[in-house]
Amino acid sequence: MSIIATAFLKKENIIFELQTLNISNEEREKLLKMADEIAEVRLIDLILERLEKKDKELFLEQLESGASEVFIEFLREKIENIEVVLARAAKVLENEIIEDIRSLKEGKND
Amino acid sequence: MDLRFWQKKESKQFKVLAAGFQKRRSALLAEFKEKHEDVVSWAARRKINVNDVVSKGARTLAASFAAGAVLVSSGAAQISHAPAVKELHRELLEGNLPAFLSAKKDTSDRVKKILNTTRMSDENVLTEKLSKELNIKIVSELQGIRLNKTSGIIGYESHLTRYPGDNILTHFETSGDYKRYSHASMAGGPGAWGYIVPSRQALTEKDIERERYYLVAQTWLSPNWGSAATKEWFRHRKMIVINPQNGKAVVGVLEDAGPETGTGRAFGGSPEVMEELGLRGGGINVLMYFVDDPADQVPLGRYGL
Numbered sequence: 001m002s003i004i005a006t007a008f009l010k011k012e013n014i015i016f017e018l019q020t021l022n023i024s025n026e027e028r029e030k031l032l033k034m035a036d037e038i039a040e041v042r043l044i045d046l047i048l049e050r051l052e053k054k055d056k057e058l059f060l061e062q063l064e065s066g067a068s069e070v071f072i073e074f075l076r077e078k079i080e081n082i083e084v085v086l087a088r089a090a091k092v093l094e095n096e097i098i099e100d101i102r103s104l105k106e107g108k109n110d
Numbered sequence: 111m112d113l114r115f116w117q118k119k120e121s122k123q124f125k126v127l128a129a130g131f132q133k134r135r136s137a138l139l140a141e142f143k144e145k146h147e148d149v150v151s152w153a154a155r156r157k158i159n160v161n162d163v164v165s166k167g168a169r170t171l172a173a174s175f176a177a178g179a180v181l182v183s184s185g186a187a188q189i190s191h192a193p194a195v196k197e198l199h200r201e202l203l204e205g206n207l208p209a210f211l212s213a214k215k216d217t218s219d220r221v222k223k224i225l226n227t228t229r230m231s232d233e234n235v236l237t238e239k240l241s242k243e244l245n246i247k248i249v250s251e252l253q254g255i256r257l258n259k260t261s262g263i264i265g266y267e268s269h270l271t272r273y274p275g276d277n278i279l280t281h282f283e284t285s286g287d288y289k290r291y292s293h294a295s296m297a298g299g300p301g302a303w304g305y306i307v308p309s310r311q312a313l314t315e316k317d318i319e320r321e322r323y324y325l326v327a328q329t330w331l332s333p334n335w336g337s338a339a340t341k342e343w344f345r346h347r348k349m350i351v352i353n354p355q356n357g358k359a360v361v362g363v364l365e366d367a368g369p370e371t372g373t374g375r376a377f378g379g380s381p382e383v384m385e386e387l388g389l390r391g392g393g394i395n396v397l398m399y400f401v402d403d404p405a406d407q408v409p410l411g412r413y414g415l
Contacts, residue, residue: 027124034131040168041138047171048146060152062279063167071170073285074278077292100134104127 013094017101035097039090046089050079139164217244217413222357225397233260237399240352244359244413247402248350255343257398258331262376264351264396265369266384268297270321272306272313280310283318294381301366302329303345323410324365325349326378327398331371348401348408351379353387355394359413360386361401386412 014035018028048056055078062071075082143150143160153160224239233250241248250260269281269291278296282288306321307313329335329344347364360383369375377398384390401408 021121021123021127023121023124023127027121027128031124031127031131034128034135037165038131038135038138040165041135041142043171044164044167045138045142045145047167048149053148056146056148057152058277058279060149060163060167061275061277063163063170064156064158070279070282070285070288073288073292075171097131100127100130104123104130 014097014101017098020105021101038097039093042089042093043086046086047075047079047082050085052078217359218357220357221352221359222354225352225354225357230261240350240399244350246350246361246408246413248399249402250399252347252400252402253343255334255340256332257327257329258333259328259376260399261395261397263374263393264377264379264384264387264389264398265326265373265375265393266294266389266391267324267326267366267368267378267380268295269381270297270301270306270324270365271299272317272321273309274305275310290385291381297366302368303341303365306365319410320346320363320365322380322382323360323362324380325351325362325383325398326366326368327364328369328371328376329364329367348403348406348410350399350401350413351377351383351387352397353389353394354397356388358387361408361410361413363410382411 018031051059150160153163220243228236237248237250278292306317334340344364350359350361352359362383368378
């Protein structure tokens with residue numbers, strides 16, 4: 001699992017749910033990677049929708065030039081309680097993924 | 111031969127869940143592109159795939175927050191001490207120990223005393239006393255060249271754009287510096303001598319220091335003005351600025367020409383220079399002299415700390 005999910009999603013909970021399915025380890029890894037990719041879109045969207053147009057451009061330029069502590073300070077300044085906002089969004093996503101898995105087990109998606 | 115025979119068969123549950131995840135991500139991406147048309151345009155201008163902006167952006171974000179958590183727990187005070195340690199190493203490595211030892215004493219009280227007991231019009235006496243006290247050669251005229259003034263009001267300048275594309279996010283080396291100095295905006299373009307460097311890649315530690323402690327003077331009003339060589343002579347010229355009210359001194363370099371004559375100001379200082387001088391409000395009379403330092407041994411920054 002990549003750093004994005006490790007940092008924001010409670011992977012233990014998702015892994016626990018996946019272990020209840022009749023799938024191989026390789027398939028479980030693939031699904032975790034896909035969950036990761038969903039998280040990426042959600043989180044970047046969350047940031048961008050909270051930034052003003054001029055700040056969005058600065059943010060994107062900075063992303064292109066690489067990570068830095070300055071970049072985090074900037075986001076902390078522009079988005080109040082950014083860590084809390086991101087953690088909440090990650091929790092919502094985690095619940096959605098777990099719900100998907102449970103629905104599958106219950107045959108709703110089958 | 112049908113090679114699919116050798117491929118591992120995917121489980122039904124995996125296929126259903128993977129299809130669901132894929133559908134969810136596609137829907138999110140479509141929504142993202144619709145919602146953030148400016149991001150799509152930005153990516154198109156730079157010939158970057160929007161999907162890559164999302165994935166790279168999110169990974170950078172997560173990695174930065176992971177690193178940031180350590181910084182938060184260690185505290186901003188420690189970050190602000192980093193340059194001092196760096197400076198110490200630089201001094202020792204360059205073998206400039208006498209200047210280093212001298213600079214480690216807070217000289218502000220003694221500088222203030224010199225200024226209070228010497229007439230400002232006795233320029234040579236004043237610079238000699240200051241040179242002796244600070245252990246660096248300070249002069250009002252260097253190599254036959256002078257500025258129009260050695261005292262006058264100093265203004266609080268913006269951060270200089272060091273290279274094309276330099277902005278408030280790329281400008282600072284530490285979060286401590288960002289917190290302290292980002293309130294001052296960026297200058298709209300290059301200084302009187304153009305950008306300090308042509309690109310971010312060309313930026314050296316010395317260039318960073320030059321911008322951090324840059325000064326502005328009305329070079330075009332110098333009695334020696336008139337040739338391209340003189341203009342170039344002023345570029346990166348090392349100067350010392352002294353706040354007579356508190357005796358604080360900062361060594362910097364000329365990186366821009368100004369202020370305009372109608373402003374009533376004679377000099378300008380970077381946000382870092384002004385804060386070090388204790389001049390957040392700006393607008394008071396300071397003294398500014400050349401530092402005669404042909405071997406480039408006197409470090410930039412607050413003198414006497």
